[in-house]
Amino acid sequence: MSGQNTSGAPPAAGGGLLDRRALFEGALGAGLLSASGAAAETLGDPVWTQKPGANFTPYGQPSRFESKVKRVWAPPANPATPGIGASRTPHQFLDGAITPNSLHFERAHGGIPDIDPEQHRLVIHGLVKRPLVFTMEALSRYPMKSRIAFIECGGNGGSLSQPVAQNVDAQAIRGLVSCAEWTGVPLSILLDEAGVDPAAKFVFAEGADSAGMSRSIPLAKAMDDALVCLYQNGERIRPGNGYPVRLLAPGFEGNMNVKWLRRLKLVASPVMTKDETSKYTVLLDSGKTWQFIWPIEVNSFITRPSPGIGMPGPGLFEISGLAWSGAGQIKTVEVSADGGKSWAPAALQDPVLPKALTRFRIPWKWDGGPALLQSRSTDAAGNLQPSRAAMIAERGLRGQFHVNCILTWAIGANGEASNVYV
Amino acid sequence: MSGQNTSGAPPAAGGGLLDRRALFEGALGAGLLSASGAAAETLGDPVWTQKPGANFTPYGQPSRFESKVKRVWAPPANPATPGIGASRTPHQFLDGAITPNSLHFERAHGGIPDIDPEQHRLVIHGLVKRPLVFTMEALSRYPMKSRIAFIECGGNGGSLSQPVAQNVDAQAIRGLVSCAEWTGVPLSILLDEAGVDPAAKFVFAEGADSAGMSRSIPLAKAMDDALVCLYQNGERIRPGNGYPVRLLAPGFEGNMNVKWLRRLKLVASPVMTKDETSKYTVLLDSGKTWQFIWPIEVNSFITRPSPGIGMPGPGLFEISGLAWSGAGQIKTVEVSADGGKSWAPAALQDPVLPKALTRFRIPWKWDGGPALLQSRSTDAAGNLQPSRAAMIAERGLRGQFHVNCILTWAIGANGEASNVYV
Numbered sequence: 062m063s064g065q066n067t068s069g070a071p072p073a074a075g076g077g078l079l080d081r082r083a084l085f086e087g088a089l090g091a092g093l094l095s096a097s098g099a100a101a102e103t104l105g106d107p108v109w110t111q112k113p114g115a116n117f118t119p120y121g122q123p124s125r126f127e128s129k130v131k132r133v134w135a136p137p138a139n140p141a142t143p144g145i146g147a148s149r150t151p152h153q154f155l156d157g158a159i160t161p162n163s164l165h166f167e168r169a170h171g172g173i174p175d176i177d178p179e180q181h182r183l184v185i186h187g188l189v190k191r192p193l194v195f196t197m198e199a200l201s202r203y204p205m206k207s208r209i210a211f212i213e214c215g216g217n218g219g220s221l222s223q224p225v226a227q228n229v230d231a232q233a234i235r236g237l238v239s240c241a242e243w244t245g246v247p248l249s250i251l252l253d254e255a256g257v258d259p260a261a262k263f264v265f266a267e268g269a270d271s272a273g274m275s276r277s278i279p280l281a282k283a284m285d286d287a288l289v290c291l292y293q294n295g296e297r298i299r300p301g302n303g304y305p306v307r308l309l310a311p312g313f314e315g316n317m318n319v320k321w322l323r324r325l326k327l328v329a330s331p332v333m334t335k336d337e338t339s340k341y342t343v344l345l346d347s348g349k350t351w352q353f354i355w356p357i358e359v360n361s362f363i364t365r366p367s368p369g370i371g372m373p374g375p376g377l378f379e380i381s382g383l384a385w386s387g388a389g390q391i392k393t394v395e396v397s398a399d400g401g402k403s404w405a406p407a408a409l410q411d412p413v414l415p416k417a418l419t420r421f422r423i424p425w426k427w428d429g430g431p432a433l434l435q436s437r438s439t440d441a442a443g444n445l446q447p448s449r450a451a452m453i454a455e456r457g458l459r460g461q462f463h464v465n466c467i468l469t470w471a472i473g474a475n476g477e478a479s480n481v482y483v
Numbered sequence: 484m485s486g487q488n489t490s491g492a493p494p495a496a497g498g499g500l501l502d503r504r505a506l507f508e509g510a511l512g513a514g515l516l517s518a519s520g521a522a523a524e525t526l527g528d529p530v531w532t533q534k535p536g537a538n539f540t541p542y543g544q545p546s547r548f549e550s551k552v553k554r555v556w557a558p559p560a561n562p563a564t565p566g567i568g569a570s571r572t573p574h575q576f577l578d579g580a581i582t583p584n585s586l587h588f589e590r591a592h593g594g595i596p597d598i599d600p601e602q603h604r605l606v607i608h609g610l611v612k613r614p615l616v617f618t619m620e621a622l623s624r625y626p627m628k629s630r631i632a633f634i635e636c637g638g639n640g641g642s643l644s645q646p647v648a649q650n651v652d653a654q655a656i657r658g659l660v661s662c663a664e665w666t667g668v669p670l671s672i673l674l675d676e677a678g679v680d681p682a683a684k685f686v687f688a689e690g691a692d693s694a695g696m697s698r699s700i701p702l703a704k705a706m707d708d709a710l711v712c713l714y715q716n717g718e719r720i721r722p723g724n725g726y727p728v729r730l731l732a733p734g735f736e737g738n739m740n741v742k743w744l745r746r747l748k749l750v751a752s753p754v755m756t757k758d759e760t761s762k763y764t765v766l767l768d769s770g771k772t773w774q775f776i777w778p779i780e781v782n783s784f785i786t787r788p789s790p791g792i793g794m795p796g797p798g799l800f801e802i803s804g805l806a807w808s809g810a811g812q813i814k815t816v817e818v819s820a821d822g823g824k825s826w827a828p829a830a831l832q833d834p835v836l837p838k839a840l841t842r843f844r845i846p847w848k849w850d851g852g853p854a855l856l857q858s859r860s861t862d863a864a865g866n867l868q869p870s871r872a873a874m875i876a877e878r879g880l881r882g883q884f885h886v887n888c889i890l891t892w893a894i895g896a897n898g899e900a901s902n903v904y905v
Binding site: 090091092093094100103104107109110111112113114115116117118119120121122123124125126127130131132133134141142143144145146147148154155156157158159160161162163164165167169171172173174175176177178179180181182184186191192193194195196198199200202203204205206207241242243244251254269270271273291292294295296297299300301304305321323324326373377378379381410412414420422424 | 512513514515516522525526529531532533534535536537538539540541542543544545546547548549552553554555556563564565566567568569570576577578579580581582583584585586587589591593594595596597598599600601602603604606608613614615616617618620621622624625626627628629663664665666673676691692693695713714716717718719721722723726727743745746748795799800801803832834836842844846
């Protein structure tokens, strides 16, 4: 890896200086209050200070001034079947690590079902001693655990496999990853109750959507940290994310976290469903295919600046972004302003949780010249996020799944950011 | 404290057995699938498996089957001025530690203002070298931090100071505490930029609502961990929680976390505003008053079972609840089923974060008899949550602020839970 510089003096990067310890004092956008101008004059008497405000609401919504902050999705191939595809999280407008439920990405293969929880059942059957059926009410009596975890669609970043960089934003490229506090029943408890036959090696998980989306989960994962989830960020899971119940397979590719979960069948070998054979596999140039690539690879990207969220002008600015890995905790994130020639370490926001989005931040003193901003992360298992060139050298350009390469934002002299390949 | 039993054999508590290590295997609500009944027969073909589901939405909402999960509030004294009072979080329907933004409690003294972020300004003035004015755009360029923190209204639990127990639920009694991931600029950075005069000892913080809600924050707190927040659970703060900018004073009583923040004035001594003299003080029986009781005391309550969320029947059930302290982390939570005669330790959900809601859980084998469920928490500073009797003995019944006493749910033979005083 060229130009590595992760300690000591900050690198004199193209476009300016990156330094985690830079001081922001007196250098940013605050204006000075004029000597004669009292605070009251500056603040004035806006209308909202003059009359009583609005009433409370049973279920709150954002300010009307935030209407630009929304999920987007491509129209379906067939207009008669909407809700097939994916809606994307607008990371360029967010901060922190939690994704609010209303903006969590959604992936659906047969639209979003409107499930009545009173009628919905979860069945555990196949290679078990006692096949079981659960009402949602019964499930809610079981012991639960909560954990903050990311979920990422295996197809996130797929556009980076295209030969020419598209003029799109962070939401379009990396909007299929989100993070929430998930609460549910450890799957191991339910499987213990059913009594798993020693011949069972996989759990076939099936959704109650019209696509019958289904995957084969290795039994070891099911017994390790999988949760049968009822709650997302405190409240019941949203319809687009699996209401009334979904599987959480922390760190595994999105569609293994089966939504609208209705069936768990213990089986001896993978079922080879359409969702793990024709899709969610990577066809290499060699003609061979990667299949059952379960854990999400180490990844990161910069959310601010990014296309649509440009630099306000030369001077100090805090670069902010997100990192994650299906292998566990993020260990380091480095940021480059010269397209990967030199790197400086970013600060990671505590607590750094395993298999969760991790916010990173680093001050950048932009000199106003052209710059190529990148981030790369390393996880606790030692995996380093690859460059796009290295990824393509390994896989070719066919693979549109598990694309975890470095993303580059070019900063123009006008401060605007754009997606480029370097 | 009588009947303490926090290790070794679980206590044979009134109403049943409490034991963190109890096994749920085969003991809960799952039904057996009949030998003849195939999974397909049991699951049937509900309508949502038969036709494509709905389209994606730009900004998602809960399932229509969750309409009962909502904030509630008392009507205002004057119908001409709605939005004066507080809306409460429905903790009995939630799990985990994060409160979704739509259900975070709201307290307003002059209704919820509809602030245009382009027009809004934040001024820092008073005993400073350089009085400053910030646009929201300028503020968003500063370095930020994120932290998960509770905010609790100083009046939460005030009804427990009434002489007779009311027939109300957890939301009515303890709904004025919520928890979110807050992201903002450390106040210390902004104060350093303004240059604090050594004579300054307090920061007077004022909101842009029609009530001009304001408090005097000790400078030491402002320089320690206060944040000038723009984001709540990832997205911009909701109007009811201070859009476009609020103060977070982690662990301090709710109204010190001034919403709709427009002014920070450095002063030598407290300003003695209406919100820190006539309100948010505790009048003792002695005639003396507690004033400037900033940090929230150690607290906890059981969310499940609770009024409206009764026991499904005798047998194993997971008791679940929330604990918090303005002094830092929660160290232990104990649960009693016999009104405080004996106690058993609950499991705390990792990560246990300082000044954040902490979820606790403990299995309870209910024998079907009458029981008195209680929880009590201890924080890392060693503070133990008091019984209601002990709190009243110290303060009398006048104090309706900072009421952190133990809450008791009586479980009747029908499994229903009700609020009682013991």
